[in-house]
Amino acid sequence: MTTTIARPSTTTAPPPRRKRRPVLVGGMPPPSMAARVLKGIVLTILCAFVVIPFVSVVSTSLADQAQVSQAGGFVLFPDNPSLRAYESLFEGGVVTRAFVVSLVITVVGTLISLACTATLAYALSRPESFGHRPLLLTVLATLLFAPGIIPNYLVIQQVGLLDSYWSLILPVAVNGFNVIVMRAFFMGLPRELMEAARIDGAGEIATLRLIVMPLSKAVFAVIGLFYAVSYWNAFFNALLYLNDATMWPLQLVVRSYVIQNATLSDPLATTAPPPTESIQMAILVLSIVPILLVYPFLQRHFAKGVLTGAVKS
Incomplete structure (x- = not known):
């Protein structure tokens, strides 16, 4: 009676994949997509608060009397700009x-x-x-x-x-x-x-x-x-x-x-x-x-x- 000895399998199971750690920016994980969109919206609003008054000042300096009177003092886009x-x-x-x-x-x-x-x-x-x-x-x-x-x-x-x-x-x-x-x-x-x-x-x-x-x-x-x-x-x-x-x-x-x-x-x-x-x-x-x-x-x-x-x- 012959006995067979089972050899151990040479194929090993692959190691479990490690989760990729998020790249830290300044010691903190990167912001999510929603946070980045929110920051972009807030920065756009703040830039508008800075740019619009300056554009209004320049536009009013180029406007005529009729458009200034119609706009009530400040003009954002003059129709007939003049120096x-x-x-x-x-x-x-x-x-x-x-x-x-x-x-x-x-x-x-x-x-x-x-x-x-x-x-x-x-x-x-x-x-x-x-x-x-x-x-x-x-x-x-x-x-x-x-x-x-x-x-x-x-x-x-x-x-x-x-x-x-x-x-x-x-x-x-x-x-x-x-x-x-x-x-x-x-x-x-x-x-x-x-x-x-x-x-x-x-x-x-x-x-x-x-x-x-x-x-x-x-x-x-x-x-x-x-x-x-x-x-x-x-x-x-x-x-x-x-x-x-x-x-x-x-x-x-x-x-x-x-x-x-x-x-x-x-x-x-x-x-x-x-x-x-x-x-x-x-x-x-x-x-x-x-x-x-x-x-x-x-x-x-x-x-x-x-x-x-x-x-x-």
């Missing part, structure tokens, strides 16, 4: 002069502010500099304690800056927050480069100009834009310190036309003037366009300039 409101703004010379004044104040003020902020921030970034800690505490104190309007006016009056364009630049030439951001950025730069420059015989000014500034283009672009926007949009100091209306910057002229309903109509003109709403919206567009033209060229520097300066403190 008559912009032509009337530049005919009188008031807006043109104010535009040039604002442009000069913005350019000169931004250059002075960048120079003062960079030198102060560089000095505060060097712990061995003279009076480092008291000066740093003084800069920090300006963030907490702001002077009042009357003391500011008395100082401007005593130093003889009333009815002068310097009254719009010098009192706000240095901003404490911008100094702290630029100081933090400077402290994040390699110290070996500065030590090498010192060994080569470079002084502090040469080190700042040849080593620090070329490596700090991002923070200079961001801080420069902060200062430029501040100078361009400022009107309150001009309202306080400039008594001559011919010296007013653009934002103060905008205030007089939009809030006080000033008119540009000439009593001797033979043609009908543009609607008041169109003139108001046109001057608003003129006050916004310069910043919109500059911002796209500096936007890529924001993350590197501000976040680096904020983290490396």
